[in-house]
Amino acid sequence: MTALLPRRGLAQILALIVILAVDRVVSPQFFDLRLQDGRLFGSLIDVLNRGTPVALLSLGMVLVIATRGIDLSVGAVMAISGAIAASLADSHGLAVVLAAALGAGLLCGLWNGFLVSVLGMQPIVATLILMVAGRGIAQLITEGRIVTFTSPDLVWLGNGAVLGLPVPVAIALGMLILTGAVVRGSALGLLIEATGGNARASELAGVGTRAMILAVYVWCGVCAALAGVIAAADIMGADANNAGLWLELDAILAVVIGGTSLFGGRFSLILAVLGALIIQTMNTGILLSGYPPEFNLLVKAVVVLAVLLLQSPKLPGLAGIAARLRRAKA
Amino acid sequence: MILKALFAATATGALLLALPASAAQLTIGFSQIGSESGWRAAETSVSKQEAAKRQVNLKIADAQQKQENQIKAIRSFIAQNVDAIFLAPVVSTGWDAVLKEAKEAKIPVVLLDRDIDPSGKELYLTAVTSDSVHEGEVAGDWLAKTVGDKACNIVELQGTVGASVATNRKKGFDTAIAKHPNLKMVRSQTGDFTRAKGKEVMESFIKAEGGGKSICAVYAHNDDMMVGAIQAMKEAGLKPGKDILTVSIDAVPDIFKAMVAGEANATVELTPNMAGPALDAVAAFKGKGAVPPKWIQTDSKLYTAADDPQKIYDSKKGLGY
Numbered sequence: 001m002t003a004l005l006p007r008r009g010l011a012q013i014l015a016l017i018v019i020l021a022v023d024r025v026v027s028p029q030f031f032d033l034r035l036q037d038g039r040l041f042g043s044l045i046d047v048l049n050r051g052t053p054v055a056l057l058s059l060g061m062v063l064v065i066a067t068r069g070i071d072l073s074v075g076a077v078m079a080i081s082g083a084i085a086a087s088l089a090d091s092h093g094l095a096v097v098l099a100a101a102l103g104a105g106l107l108c109g110l111w112n113g114f115l116v117s118v119l120g121m122q123p124i125v126a127t128l129i130l131m132v133a134g135r136g137i138a139q140l141i142t143e144g145r146i147v148t149f150t151s152p153d154l155v156w157l158g159n160g161a162v163l164g165l166p167v168p169v170a171i172a173l174g175m176l177i178l179t180g181a182v183v184r185g186s187a188l189g190l191l192i193e194a195t196g197g198n199a200r201a202s203e204l205a206g207v208g209t210r211a212m213i214l215a216v217y218v219w220c221g222v223c224a225a226l227a228g229v230i231a232a233a234d235i236m237g238a239d240a241n242n243a244g245l246w247l248e249l250d251a252i253l254a255v256v257i258g259g260t261s262l263f264g265g266r267f268s269l270i271l272a273v274l275g276a277l278i279i280q281t282m283n284t285g286i287l288l289s290g291y292p293p294e295f296n297l298l299v300k301a302v303v304v305l306a307v308l309l310l311q312s313p314k315l316p317g318l319a320g321i322a323a324r325l326r327r328a329k330a
Numbered sequence: 331m332i333l334k335a336l337f338a339a340t341a342t343g344a345l346l347l348a349l350p351a352s353a354a355q356l357t358i359g360f361s362q363i364g365s366e367s368g369w370r371a372a373e374t375s376v377s378k379q380e381a382a383k384r385q386v387n388l389k390i391a392d393a394q395q396k397q398e399n400q401i402k403a404i405r406s407f408i409a410q411n412v413d414a415i416f417l418a419p420v421v422s423t424g425w426d427a428v429l430k431e432a433k434e435a436k437i438p439v440v441l442l443d444r445d446i447d448p449s450g451k452e453l454y455l456t457a458v459t460s461d462s463v464h465e466g467e468v469a470g471d472w473l474a475k476t477v478g479d480k481a482c483n484i485v486e487l488q489g490t491v492g493a494s495v496a497t498n499r500k501k502g503f504d505t506a507i508a509k510h511p512n513l514k515m516v517r518s519q520t521g522d523f524t525r526a527k528g529k530e531v532m533e534s535f536i537k538a539e540g541g542g543k544s545i546c547a548v549y550a551h552n553d554d555m556m557v558g559a560i561q562a563m564k565e566a567g568l569k570p571g572k573d574i575l576t577v578s579i580d581a582v583p584d585i586f587k588a589m590v591a592g593e594a595n596a597t598v599e600l601t602p603n604m605a606g607p608a609l610d611a612v613a614a615f616k617g618k619g620a621v622p623p624k625w626i627q628t629d630s631k632l633y634t635a636a637d638d639p640q641k642i643y644d645s646k647k648g649l650g651y
Contacts (some may be wrong), residue, residue: 027538036567043537050530145368145651146525146554148584159565235525235558239369242524290364293520294489 008259015257015307019281027288039161051280053078053244055229055273057251058218059172059179059257062272065255067213068196068264069116069123071220074251076134077108078228078244083141085229086238089149097154098229105225106218108134113217117210121299131248140239146235148237151293158233166229172273175223180269184224189267192216196264254279257307278307356616357387359407360416360442360605362386364395368582369602372651373418373443377605383607397421401428408435414455414612416605418442428454434510439614441602455615456622458608460600462495464631465630466502468598473547473633474510476595482546485535486518487528487559489551495521499551499579516545523556528555532562542568553585553597560593571595571635581633583646589639599631602649 023043024030033042057074081101087143088097108130115126149155162170183189194202195212203209224244252262257275260267277285282303286296309315358381365371372389381388389412391403397420407415407613408431413438419425425446432439433453441457456501473484489496500518507513517535521528536542542563548570550556556578563570570576571593578585581599588594611622633642 028539029540032537036565039565041566043534046530046533046537050533143650144365146584159561221348231522231526235529235561237525239554242522242526284534287519287531288538290517290519290538292518293488296491296520 005045009268009271009274011021011311012258012271012278015310016274016278016281019278019285023281023285023288028287030285030288035164037161038164040164043288047277047280047284048167048169050284051277052166052172052252053227053231054247054250054279055172055276056175056223056230057247058254058272058276059175059225059269060216061248061251062255062258062260062267062269063179063183063192063216064123064220065252065260065262066196066264067190067216068199069213069216070127070252070262071112071217072124072127072248073108073130073134073319074113074220074227075244075246075248076131076138077105077137077221077224077246078231079138079238079240080108080223080231081105081228082142082238082243083138083147083240085154086147086149086232087141089151089154094151094153094157097151099233101229102222102225105221105223105228107221108225109218109221110214113122113214135240138238138243142238143241144240146237146239150236152315154229154244156233156235158230158236163285168234171226172229175226176269179219183269191320193265193267196267211284219243246288250279251276253304257304257311259311274329279304299311339378340353347536355385355387356413357389357410358414358416358609358612359403359410359412359483360388360390361400361403361407361418362390362392363418363420364392364393364399365650368651369580371623372602372646373604375649376602377416380603380606380609384613386609388605393420394418395420397424401425404428404432404439408432408437408563411435412437413607413616415439416442416608417454418604419444419446426450426453434604437613440608440612442608456608456611456624456626458604458611458626458628460628460630462498462504462600463502464597464627465579465600466504467506468497468502468630468632469499469549469579469596470506472502472596472598472634473549473575473577474507474513477510477513477546479512481512483514483516483539483544484547484549485532485539485545486515487521487525487531487550487555488518488557489520489549491520493523496523496551503549521550521558523552524556525554525558528558529562530558531555532559533566536562536566536568542566542574545574547577550576550578553578553580553582556591556594556597557584557588560588564593569593581642581646582651583643583649584634584651586639586646590634592635592645594635596632596634598628599633601631604628 030043033040081104084104085097085101088100112127115121157167160167191207192212194207195209199209231243254275255272257278258271286299289320375565393399400454417439429450438455443459445457519531521531539545548559556576560570576594577596579598581597585597600631607626614620
C-alpha cells in the first residue's frame with residue numbers, strides 16, 4: 001500500500017477535501033445518499049460514476065507518461081470502441097461485444113506503440129495521427145449517426161449496480177487494483193519508471209525499453225476502449241462525433257494533478273485516479289452551483305491552477321522570498 | 331463515411347461531365363457542407379427526394395466541411411452552366427468573390443440552412459433558413475399552454491455556450507415564458523448538444539432540486555440532450571413525460587421513440603426540407619421571373635404525442651439522422 005500511496009499524495013488529498021467542502025457549501029445536499037432501484041443515489045455517486053471514463057483513461061495515460069510518452073488518441077479510441085460495442089450489442093452476446101471493443105483498443109494501442117517504440121516517432125505526433133483518424137474510423141462504423149441499442153447486458157454495464165455501487169465505478173476500481181497489482185506487484189513499474197527516467201541508460205542496463213513502451217501504449221488503448229464501452233453503455237448509444245471528445249486532455253490533466261511529471265519517471269496510479277476524481281468533483285460542483293454556464297471553464301481553470309500551485313515545489317521558496325522582502329522593508 | 335463521401339464526390343464529378351443540361355428539365359448544383367450530423371445527412375436525403383418529386387436534376391457536391399471545396403464546387407457548377415446553385419455555407423464569410431462570378435454568369439444562388447455575412451446580400455437570390463428564435467418561442471408557448479395557470483419550475487439544457495443556435499433558442503423561449511409569471515426558469519446549464527452531457531447535467535439538476543420533486547418541466551435546446559435527460563430522470567425514479575414535462579427542438583427520430591413510450595411530450599421541428607422551398611422559389615423565378623423575398627423562413631412545426639409519433643418515427647428513421 002505504501003508503494004501505491006506515497007507521502008507526496010498529501011497535496012492531492014487536501015485539494016479533494018477542499019473541493020468537496022466547497023461543493024457542500026454551494027449544494028447543501030451534496031453528501032446525501034439514498035437507495036434508488038438497488039443503486040446508491042446522490043451527488044457523491046455522480047462524482048464517482050461520471051469520473052469513471054477519465055479515471056480509466058488516466059490509468060493507461062499515467063503509465064504512458066511515466067515512459068516520457070503521451071497518448072493523444074485515447075478520446076478517439078473511446079469513440080471507436082463505443083461504436084463497435086453499440087453496433088454489435090443487439091446481435092451478439094456481451095462476451096463478443098467486449099472482446100471486439102477491447103480488441104480494437106488493443107490494436108489501436110499496438111499501432112501507437114509500434115510508431116513510438118519501433119519507428120521511434122515522437123509520441124505527441126505518433127498519437128496525433130490516431131487522434132484525428134480514429135474519430136473518422138468511428139464515424140465510418142456508425143455512418144455518422146448515433147447508433148442506439150437495447151441489449152440489457154450492455155446497458156447493465158453502464159447503468160447497473162454491484163452492491164449498490166454503479167457498475168462503471170466497480171469496473172474502474174477493479175482496473176485500478178489489477179493495474180496496481182501488475183505494475184507494483186512485480187518489477188514492471190520500476191522498469192517503466194527507469195525507461196522514462198533515462199531510456200538510454202536503462203537500455204544499456206538491460207531493460208527492454210522497446211517492449212516496455214509498446215506495453216504501456218497497448219494498456220492505454222485497452223483502458224481507453226473500456227472507457228468507451230462504458231460511455232456508450234451509459235447513454236445506450238454510440239455518438240462517434242462526441243464520445244470521448246477532448247477527454248485525452250482531462251486524462252493528461254488528471255495524471256499531472258496526480259503529481260506525475262510529463263518528463264517521465266516516477267508515477268502513481270492511485271494519485272492519477274485521485275486527479276480524475278478531483279476534476280470530476282469540481283465539474284459536478286459547477287453543475288450543482290447553478291452559476292451561468294459561461295463561468296464553467298473559468299472556474300475550472302482557476303481551480304486547476306490552484307491545485308497545481310499547491311504542488312509546486314517552488315511555492316514554499318516563493319513564500320520565503322516574500323517574507324524576506326517584507327522583513328527587509330520593515 | 332469518408333469513403334462514401336469520396337465516392338459520392340467522384341460520382342458527382344462523373345455526372346457533371348456525362349449529363350448535358352436539357353432545356354425542359356432544371357439542373358441545379360447543390361454544394362452541401364458534408365455530413366457532420368444526422369440532421370445534415372437527413373437534409374441531403376430529403377433534398378434528393380424533393381428534387382426527384384419535381385423532376386429536377388440535382389447535383390450534390392459534398393464539401394467535407396471545407397470552404398475551399400465549396401468554392402471549387404460552385405466554380406464547377408458555373409462552368410457547367412447550371413440553372414441555379416444551392417449553397418449550404420460552412421462559414422458566413424469569404425463568399426463574395428465566388429458569388430460575384432455566379433452573378434456575372436447569371437446563375438441565381440440560393441442559401442440553404444445558414445445565412446452568410448450581410449455584405450453579400452445582393453449576391454444571392456434568397457436564403458431558406460429556420461428562425462431559431464422562433465423555434466424557442468414555439469417551445470415556450472407550448473409549455474405555457476400545457477401548464478396553464480399552475481406554477482411551474484423549468485430547468486433548461488442549453489446548447490454549446492456561444493453557439494448562435496443556443497443563444498437564439500434560449501432567447502425565444504425566455505421571451506415566450508416571460509409573458510407567464512407562473513413559469514419560472516430555476517436552473518440553466520449547458521449540455522453541449524450531446525446525450526452524455528445532457529444526462530450528466532440533468533442528474534445534477536435532479537439532485538439540486540430536491541430529487542427532482544420541484545421540477546415541473548425540462549426544456550432542451552436539442553433532442554439529443556433530452557434523450558440523455560430522460561434517462562437521468564428514469565434512473566432517479568422519476569417519470570419523464572408525466573412527473574416532468576419535456577419539450578425540446580429538432581425532431582430527430584429518437585425523440586419520437588421516447589414519445590411513443592410516453593417519456594417525452596413535445597418537440598419543435600427543425601425541418602431537413604430546406605431544398606423544397608428553395609426549388610419552388612427557383613422554379614417561380616425561372617418560369618415567371620418572380621423574385622422571392624430575401625429570406626424564406628421554414629416552418630417550425632410542433633409535434634406532440636397526439637401526432638402519431640410512431641408513424642413519424644418510421645418516416646424519419648430512413649433519412650440518415
